[in-house]
Amino acid sequence: MDFSLTDEQKAFRASVYDWSVATLAPGAADRDKEGHWDPEVWKSLAAQGLAGLPVGEEYGGGGASVMDCVIANEAIAEGGHDGGFNLSLGAHWVIGAVPIWLHGTEEQKQRWLPALCDGSMIGAWASTEPEAGSDAAGLQTRAVRDGDDWVINGNKIFITNGPIAGVCNVLARTSEKGATAFIVDTTNPGFQVGRELDKMGCRSSPTAEIALVDCRVPADCVLGEVDQALWRVAFECFDWERTVMIASGIGGMQSTLNTCISYAKDRKQFGRPIASFQAIAHKLAEMKIRLEACRTAVYRAAYLKQTGVEHQMEASIAKYLVGEYSVANALDAIQIHGGYGYLRDFGVERALRDAKLGSIGGGTSEIQKLIISRLLLGDV
Ligand SMILES: Cc1cc2nc3c(=O)[nH]c(=O)nc-3n(C[C@H](O)[C@H](O)[C@H](O)COP(=O)(O)OP(=O)(O)OC[C@H]3O[C@@H](n4cnc5c(N)ncnc54)[C@H](O)[C@@H]3O)c2cc1C
Incomplete structure (x- = not known):
């Protein structure tokens, strides 16, 4: 496997990184403090042609490869230091637009993808329920066929x-064991956005409860096949989350390491830069080791995905490593900064709060170990 970037990829990465440093980073701390989603930053990203990056060019997307999406996601996180923005972007890309692109009918693609790709519409995915988190198959939201329509009821x-989404892919039970994905226009009166959730990190990304109250959708809103969503559409969403979306974690780790290197060289105690103390230098080395382990694992999983090779094990390993190691690195970053790391000023406490989502969203670390052990052992 050759993970070296081509000159074109290097130039692309640099342009995305530069955009991120110039546009995303400046207000990141304030957006985190206020829990504020900034539509102007989104518009600026869309103007860069990045809102539809993974989607085919024929629908207005960027037609980027899996690896190019990884590179962009990583660069945005490294330059922007705004975990919430990467969360919203990742959700828009891989669980909003990509399922429609990969599983939609031609009509569905023509209807939704151009707006998702030019950024005038934001996408979302709703499978998790109060009683169905890790146990995604335990969902209780039901969709019942009524003439030419489906009527969806339940809570997400x-x-x-x-x-902020204009379209949401909603998962609902349609038979005892089967679930179906529905493309729901969020202006549908039965799609009701409830309480906005006050989170510890990724605070610039809006997260909400959704109630589906007699939400009537025409039959042509079914995404993929009836009753097959768990094993097809949802399965693929998890895969994109564990290869492309997780790449923001690497960018965040790189940004945190850069901050720590500068700080450790500048900060003097006992008449010397703290970087000259082996205890601090080794922490930096450990951060770099964890970062490169994560980067290699994510690139490997993404490379296998891109080349069409089975990679469920590698994707779960990548997801697990990023989830756990990005938290470990952020804790070390706070320690390197001492009391200043405990303040908001250097952004390392924010890095910790943002990083923690990596071990929860898109399948927890425990679930990744469950998948890995099942793949190793089969049914025992
Ligand atoms: C900020 C944020 C954004 C999110 N965005 C979305 C979104 O856009 N769309 C969406 O549908 N969902 C979204 N989610 C939901 C996310 O995917 C779930 O939170 C996650 O899958 C875990 O489910 P849960 O929170 O119900 O935890 P639970 O499933 O209740 O798990 C609680 C604990 O038990 C452990 N556990 C559960 N089952 C097992 C088991 N079998 N073996 C070992 N341990 C187990 C878990 O690992 C965890 O430690 C988001 C979550 C967050 C926090």
Whole structure:
């Protein structure tokens, strides 16, 4: 496997990184403090042609490869230091637009993708419910066929982009064991955005509860096949989350490490830069080791995905490593900064709060271990 970037990829990465430093980073701390989603930053990203990056060019997307999406996501996180923005962007890309692109009918693609790709519309995905988190198959939201329509009733929680999305892919039970994905126009009166959730991190990304109250959708809103969503559409969403979306964690780790290197060289105690103390230098080395382990794991999973090779094990390993190691690195970053790391000023406490989502969203670390052990052991 050759993970070296081509000159074109290097130039692309640099342009995305520069955009992120110039546009995303400046207000990141304030957006975190206020829990504020800034539509102007989103518009600026869309103007860069990045809102539809993974989607085919024929629908207005960027037609980027899986690896290019990873590179962009990583660069945005590294330059912007705004975990919430990456969360909203990742959800828009991989669980909002990509399922429609990969599983939609031609009509559905023509209807939704151009707006999702030019950024005039934001996408979302709603599978999690109050009683169905890790146990995604335990969902209780039901969709019942009524003439030419389906009528959806139920409650969703933790829906990224819920308050700002124009379209939401909603998972609902349609038979005893089967679930179906529905493309729901969020202006549908039965799609009701509830309480906005006050989170510890990724605070610039809006997250909400959603109630589906007699939400009537025409039959042509079914995404993919009836009763097959858990094993097809949802399965693929998890895969994109564990390869492309998780790449923001690497960018965040790189940004945190850069901050720590500068700080450790500048900060003097006992008449010397703290970087000259082995205890601090080794922390930096450990941060770098964890970062490169994560980067290699994510690139490997993404490379296998891109080349069409089975990679469920590698994707779960990547997701697990980023979830756990980004928290470990952020804790070390706070320690390197001493009391100043405990303040908001250097952004390392924010890095910790943002990083923690990596071990929860899109399948917890425990669930990744469950998947890995099942793949190793089979049914025992
Ligand atoms: C900020 C944020 C954004 C999100 N965005 C979205 C979104 O856009 N759309 C969406 O549908 N969902 C979204 N989610 C939901 C997310 O995917 C779930 O939170 C996650 O899957 C875990 O489910 P849960 O929170 O119900 O935890 P639970 O499933 O209740 O888990 C609680 C604990 O038990 C452990 N556990 C559960 N089952 C097992 C088991 N079998 N073996 C071992 N341990 C187990 C878990 O690992 C965890 O430690 C988001 C969540 C957050 C926090």
